Amino acid sequence: MECTGLCFYGHCIVMFLLHITPSSEKFTVTGLEGPVLAPLGGNLELSCQLLPPQHAEHMEIRWFRDHYTQPVHLYRDGKDIYGETISKYVERTELLKDAIREGRMTLRIFNVTVDDDGPYHCVFKDSNFYEEHITEVKVTAVSLQVQIHVHPPNTKGLIVECNSGGWFPQPLMEWRDSRGEVIPAASKSHSQDEGKLFNIKMILLIRESSSQKVICCLQNPLTGQEHRTSVAISDAFFSWNKKWKMILVMILCVMVFSIMVSSRQIHLRNQSRWCTWTAPWVIGILIMILSVLIVIGVLVWLHMKQRVPVSDAHFELDTLWLEDRSVILCALMVSATMLTSYIYFKLKARLQKENHLSEVSSSN
Template identity: 30%
Template sequence: MKYVLLFKLLSLLTITTQQDTFEVLGGSVVVLAGENATLPCHLKPSISAVNVKVKWIKIKSLDNISTVHVYENQKDVEAVADSTYLGRTSLFREELQKGNVSLKLIHAKFSDSGQYICGVLTANWNEGAAEVTVSVKGEGSLPMVSIRSPSDWGLEVLCKSTGWHPQPELVWLNSNGQVLPAKLIETSRGQDGLYDIKGLVVAQTNSDQITCRIQQQFNGHMLQTKIDVPNDLFPKSKMEGLIIGSLLTIVFAVVIILLCCVHKRRINTEKAQSWARSGQNTTCIVFKKRHGSEDETAVLKDGKDVNVSFMQFAKSHIIQNENLKKQLDFLNTRKLDYSDVVKCHRTINLDADNAHVDLEVNDKDVQNTGKHPQSFEPNTLEPGTEHVPVEGSKNTVEPASNTHQRFKKAPCVLAKEGFSFGSHYFIVEVPKNGWIVGVVKASINKENTSGCTVQEGCWTLRHRQGKISIHDGTMLSLFMTRETEKVGVFVNYDESFVSFYNVTHHDNTDKSGDHIYTYTNCKFENCQEVYPFFGIGSLKTQNSKLIIVDPVTND
């Protein structure tokens, strides 16, 4: 209605009170792009419109109005029409006598869609106007499908179609109606507002028939073309050679992997038998799946006095540290059972051959000399600084051929035996002036282990300046409610996690231990062994000692 009033203002028409008035009736029309359309407009009653003024306008917006066609003094006035419509509009002259002032629009374009006003002014200054809605759509052309030159993996099939609106989608189907992955789909839009689309698919030797389907989702309109793909067009010799070569490569790789796994399994079996002969339990079930509806506090405590400060700290920082969220998820989905952990207690012997030269190393303990001026505190070692052996230390400098096995800048030592399967637990009595305990990959960089993180193959717990921290790339500090003098380290190689326990107030045969932290999703790749790892916090403090606690045997 607002467009009708607007037309009256534009035409400078005045409303009269004469009784021989009339009504103008409009309507709507849907036309395919490129075809002719009739925009309906009639007078009621059907009085003659030969001597009236007829004006058609298009309303794009309130401040954007185009004149489409003007009929006045029994002739068309083309000079006032918008250039877009010149030569494309006309009235039905033979129908004017019947009051039909409909407009004929030739070769409809997508840009012709929109709202139109049909206005009529008689010689008696009677007036009327009506709205007409035009919708132009493109149903597209039948898809044209062709076979292009063969590629390395089959035949390329091309499909093209033009004149779509709204934008369509192209889908390739095989003879069973299953969707095929397209190699290429491109859509472009022409100046007329209509869409052109093309697609490319690679047909395999088992594709006897392929369908190119183009469809519009909003109205379900669809056009499709099928094409048969003859088998004799495929480049058989080249494809078969590539397939056979690929299969042979895969088979060879699988055989190598199987041989490596069999060899590794044999070594692991021998280790397990050795542990069995020494009286150590090799079957450990450490964590049980959580059942029921216990809250997380009950799961963590389980009737024992655990480190509640860690849970409180984790909750308050859950948004800031994604790793803490994983930690909570792990603890909430597994029920800690220290009685099963302690069953996996292993005998650990230290390897003096790879220890720092200033450490005194026995099988069960490691002690610093207290004579070296540098410290192992994280991030305090200067790059390029080399340690000088201290005269009188138990570990003398190895010949040049063996020095690469030793830790160069950090007072650290590895165990003699590593783990590559199963579950293992060991306990170490730690000093009060700084330490590091955990497991590391055999490939650890011994030139400089300061700040080693999980990304570099180190899963460790560190004590520094009275604080315990983890090294997952964040240097996160853990708040402890008890002193930590004995630390238990549990490694579940098969399920890829490493857990730490505070066993300061428990005998190593006790069935309880305070959980400190668990590294989850540890990347123990390619059956690579991980070794127990120990470090003394500072070489400046004399008689700082770290002691391995062996499992208690029942005679």
């Protein structure tokens, strides 16, 4: 009986010692399945769990990004080690140890930045045995400031520009009409500021006059958060194009009128027949047609020539330059046509007068 009692008490003591002695059996590490979304400027918590659950106070627990030797946070010998952590994470991390006896540890990162985006390795190490779990973190930022700017109309059409900044990652962007249908954008561009946040610009070129509402839609591809801004486009924006066309028509009318008046005066002077190909009105019309063809040809060549793209910051200057050149060219062609017609008709009248005088003198 005494032996049996001693054996029982001995067995209990051995089981107790085994229970309090760190276990060296193998384990696995599990954690959050990514990606884990982390709002910019907020706090992020990443947890790891030992399986089977067991006491982890005696283990080394290391969180790192790319290199094992450069931890984000390090726990060793029952305390936090800050001397080996990456400098940008100093005083920005905290290890929650409330459930360390169950083998669960949580890393808290304060004031999340864009640089915190990416994978995080959680490593539990017991003696020479270790296991890890990798969690993917996606930082998200959504801007509430979306602005639409309508540029003055020009010969190319009406330029509508949408600007926004402070997005991460790069947002999805598109133009839509009032029915929700996508309108092809003339150009899309983006850049990143010092904080690696995306600034975007999207341009829409409206060539035809139509009363409609255009909507600039921006969406975060991770969270699905969307922000919209709209502007109504009325026919009044295209009044300049109508004035431009009216100016061209008026110039052509002036050219026709000036040539017809000059032809009529020469005809009355010479009393010549209007059916001949050498009649002044025929020559005037030919000069007019030639001038119009030259103007149209030059304008088409200017417009077909490789221009500055819509996305370029100098697009408006290039368009204004083209418009000014077109107006100057039309004015010069009108002046040249009138001057050519005047000189031609003057020479024509003088030659006819000399021929008439020579005929009179020869008849006498």
